[in-house]
Amino acid sequence: MSNRYRLTPHLKQTSGMAPPTAIITGAASGIGLALTKFLLERGWAVCMADLNEPKEKLNNTLFVKTDVSSWDQQAALFEQAYTWQGRLDFHAANAGIDDRDDIFHSLSSASTKPPKQPNMLCFAVNLHGPYYGIKLAAHYMTLPSTAAGKPKPGGKIVVTSSAAGIYPSPFAPQYAATKHALVGLVRSLAPIAAAVNIKVNAICPALVRTGLAPPGLLEQFTEDQFTPMSTMMRCFSALADFDDVGKEDWVEKGKSGETVEGNLDELTWHQPPGRPDEASYINEEGQNAWAKIYFERNKNFAAMDWVNGKM
Numbered sequence: 001m002s003n004r005y006r007l008t009p010h011l012k013q014t015s016g017m018a019p020p021t022a023i024i025t026g027a028a029s030g031i032g033l034a035l036t037k038f039l040l041e042r043g044w045a046v047c048m049a050d051l052n053e054p055k056e057k058l059n060n061t062l063f064v065k066t067d068v069s070s071w072d073q074q075a076a077l078f079e080q081a082y083t084w085q086g087r088l089d090f091h092a093a094n095a096g097i098d099d100r101d102d103i104f105h106s107l108s109s110a111s112t113k114p115p116k117q118p119n120m121l122c123f124a125v126n127l128h129g130p131y132y133g134i135k136l137a138a139h140y141m142t143l144p145s146t147a148a149g150k151p152k153p154g155g156k157i158v159v160t161s162s163a164a165g166i167y168p169s170p171f172a173p174q175y176a177a178t179k180h181a182l183v184g185l186v187r188s189l190a191p192i193a194a195a196v197n198i199k200v201n202a203i204c205p206a207l208v209r210t211g212l213a214p215p216g217l218l219e220q221f222t223e224d225q226f227t228p229m230s231t232m233m234r235c236f237s238a239l240a241d242f243d244d245v246g247k248e249d250w251v252e253k254g255k256s257g258e259t260v261e262g263n264l265d266e267l268t269w270h271q272p273p274g275r276p277d278e279a280s281y282i283n284e285e286g287q288n289a290w291a292k293i294y295f296e297r298n299k300n301f302a303a304m305d306w307v308n309g310k311m
């Protein structure tokens with residue numbers, strides 16, 4: 001067994017039954033660590049993924065050092081977590097970073113040469129990371145894991161977007177773009193995820209006291225401007241109904257495609273804007289046309305790339 005992670009012996013499968021199991025990325029600190037503890041208190045086993053090892057040793061956890069921007073590392077993470085408990089019920093795609101470029105203020109005034117290629121790590125971590133995680137989670141959640149105690153295949157996914165995924169954020173435009181993208185992603189995935197018994201939603205924290213903020217920022221605010229971690233846990237719970245995980249209809253009855261903002265002690269549910277009435281290209285009949293063409297085309301992507309010499 002790799003020394004990259006530790007096993008908690010008493011949770012190892014002895015009778016073939018395992019506790020409900022979660023993979024949380026960005027679990028070594030802040031919101032991910034709080035969610036890990038919240039689930040542990042409810043009897044879950046948690047696979048903690050992060051670039052950094054957690055400072056505390058927690059029972060019933062498995063730490064897997066992971067860079068979420070790497071497909072290979074996330075694939076290895078999910079495989080190890082599934083091997084650990086034989087089931088996957090919940091995934092929080094939570095790891096995130098802030099901007100790594102200054103789009104308008106790092107231009108050269110003296111050269112006709114183009115500026116240096118910008119650092120796009122924020123997109124790789126905040127957007128590619130959750131996309132990889134959702135794809136992997138759907139795969140492992142839908143494996144037949146009833147022998148491990150799971151009532152039926154399927155599961156729930158929550159991605160951590162941000163208030164900057166709903167409102168503009170000129171001081172962190174890369175971050176805002178990735179977090180807006182996550183809202184669009186869960187809204188677009190929800191209807192097709194239902195077919196494989198997966199629910200996918202987004203939480204949008206306001207300002208929470210964590211390690212994310214650059215030095216000096218948090219000191220600018222007073223305590224009453226911070227959203228407590230308990231509000232974040234209420235957001236996760238409202239989307240994932242953790243206490244009902246053993247029920248047959250746990251997944252079917254859950255919410256999907258939702259975006260909930262947590263600010264102070266308020267939960268605000270955000271809906272997509274309505275379309276103009278005259279947008280007939282996307283009425284019910286139109287939607288069938290989009291679905292018919294795109295679902296067939298997307299299915300064939302791997303084959304098409306191969307034909308076009310792109311693989």
Ligand SMILES: NC(=O)c1ccc[n+]([C@@H]2O[C@H](COP(=O)([O-])OP(=O)(O)OC[C@H]3O[C@@H](n4cnc5c(N)ncnc54)[C@H](O)[C@@H]3O)[C@@H](O)[C@H]2O)c1
Pocket residue numbers: 025026027028029030031032049050051052066067068069094095096097125160161162163164204205206207208209210211212213
């Ligand atoms: N704190 C806030 O005010 C706030 C507001 C809105 C959204 N969020 C979001 O909440 C999520 C959690 O952040 P947090 O506030 O708890 O901050 P945090 O910095 O305390 O925790 C983020 C964790 O992600 C890990 N991480 C960073 N890059 C990674 C990578 N490539 N692969 C794996 N792990 C990586 C870090 O090591 C850290 O442990 C982030 O997605 C963040 O954007 C936070």
